[in-house]
Amino acid sequence: MQSTAIAHANIALIKYWGKRDKALNLPATGSLSLTLDGLNTTTSVDFDSALEADRILLNSETPDRQAASRISAFLDLVYRYFHSSGDQRPFASVTSGNNFPTAAGLASSASGFAALAVAAAHALNANANPEQLSMLARRGSGSAARSIYGGIVEMAHGQRADGLDCIASQLHKPDYWNLNVLIAVTDAGSKKVSSTDGMQLTMETSPYYQAWVAGAEADLASARQAIAARDFEALASVTEFSTLKMHASALAAQPGVIYWNAATLAAVHCIRELRSDGLPVCFTMDAGPQVKAICTADVADQVSEKLQQAPGVVRIISCSLGDGARLQPS
Ligand code: PMV
Numbered sequence: 001m002q003s004t005a006i007a008h009a010n011i012a013l014i015k016y017w018g019k020r021d022k023a024l025n026l027p028a029t030g031s032l033s034l035t036l037d038g039l040n041t042t043t044s045v046d047f048d049s050a051l052e053a054d055r056i057l058l059n060s061e062t063p064d065r066q067a068a069s070r071i072s073a074f075l076d077l078v079y080r081y082f083h084s085s086g087d088q089r090p091f092a093s094v095t096s097g098n099n100f101p102t103a104a105g106l107a108s109s110a111s112g113f114a115a116l117a118v119a120a121a122h123a124l125n126a127n128a129n130p131e132q133l134s135m136l137a138r139r140g141s142g143s144a145a146r147s148i149y150g151g152i153v154e155m156a157h158g159q160r161a162d163g164l165d166c167i168a169s170q171l172h173k174p175d176y177w178n179l180n181v182l183i184a185v186t187d188a189g190s191k192k193v194s195s196t197d198g199m200q201l202t203m204e205t206s207p208y209y210q211a212w213v214a215g216a217e218a219d220l221a222s223a224r225q226a227i228a229a230r231d232f233e234a235l236a237s238v239t240e241f242s243t244l245k246m247h248a249s250a251l252a253a254q255p256g257v258i259y260w261n262a263a264t265l266a267a268v269h270c271i272r273e274l275r276s277d278g279l280p281v282c283f284t285m286d287a288g289p290q291v292k293a294i295c296t297a298d299v300a301d302q303v304s305e306k307l308q309q310a311p312g313v314v315r316i317i318s319c320s321l322g323d324g325a326r327l328q329p330s
Helices: 065-082 108-123 130-140 195-205 209-228 232-251 262-276 297-308
Strands: 002-014 019-021 031-047 055-058 092-098 152-155 168-172 179-185 281-284 291-296 315-320 326-328
Touching: 002 108, 002 209, 002 232, 002 281, 002 291, 019 195, 031 108, 031 179, 031 209, 031 315, 055 065, 065 092, 065 108, 065 130, 092 108, 108 130, 108 326, 130 168, 152 209, 168 209, 179 297, 195 209, 195 232, 209 232, 232 281, 232 291, 262 281, 262 291, 262 297, 291 297, 297 315
Parallel strands: 055 092
Antiparallel strands: 002 031, 002 326, 031 092, 031 152, 152 168, 179 291, 179 315, 281 291
16 A cells, blocks of 8 residues: 655754664653754655565655665564564555755654654554654654654653653644744755764763763753743753753764854854844754754744855745644545
């Protein structure tokens, strides 16, 4: 059966950076994110017993071996989860497309694996609930667990060694707070160090890694509290604290992982200036050079205009809060 699903990328305010179990892909910390309506992946999966191998197309191209085997391994996992009998998985045809630059630190793995989990489970006729889908998506990419849900989402660190309690859940629906995220693209090329490699090197070599992990619970609590009170200033403060600590831990790895370029810092300073002028806006950055400005919707045009002028900013992608992953008519 063929199924098509759409999922949105998400941007973490309180970051995930480091794993407590590599094989099960369990994060070392919880995280908290906004699901973004402007960045989508649409994925179709068709299990077909007539195929002799998986046929995968990403953005109309055949992916490299590593990306293709990551997708095939994920399909194996989803199949095994719903078919305990141990029979052979039929090969699949997978077609997936993003409406934004892939692998440039714009969370394409989050929307990608969330859409793939939903489409694959449905194509297998499995009646999966969101918790199961979140748990499965996490195995593809840690941040993908959050893209199963819309609005404001928290990923639990979980206590169990098997990771069954390591799933995301929705804290608030998309209309809870009229926030916008403006993505200042400073380089649309592929990132040099993947998030997987960057966090692994940080875990293995950075003297700041333990301090990063130790602070995560307090940051999550502050963010939850700020969001419950719709206190932008408090949210801005803990959001910037989390991203700068994540990058500080990566910068202190050996060799240091530097995701920023000159335009990244120009955009960061621009956002800081806007906030000191009284605008409710703050920044966050992931495993790439793009800067995401988070602001209330009423100041989004003003922020966008200024950010566009920061030296080296190529373009701005505007998002508001979006829905969770879902099936689409094929
Ligand atoms: O899901 P991954 O393995 O691509 O890791 C995501 C890591 C960050 O984007 C840097 C932070 C996060 O929580 O999304």
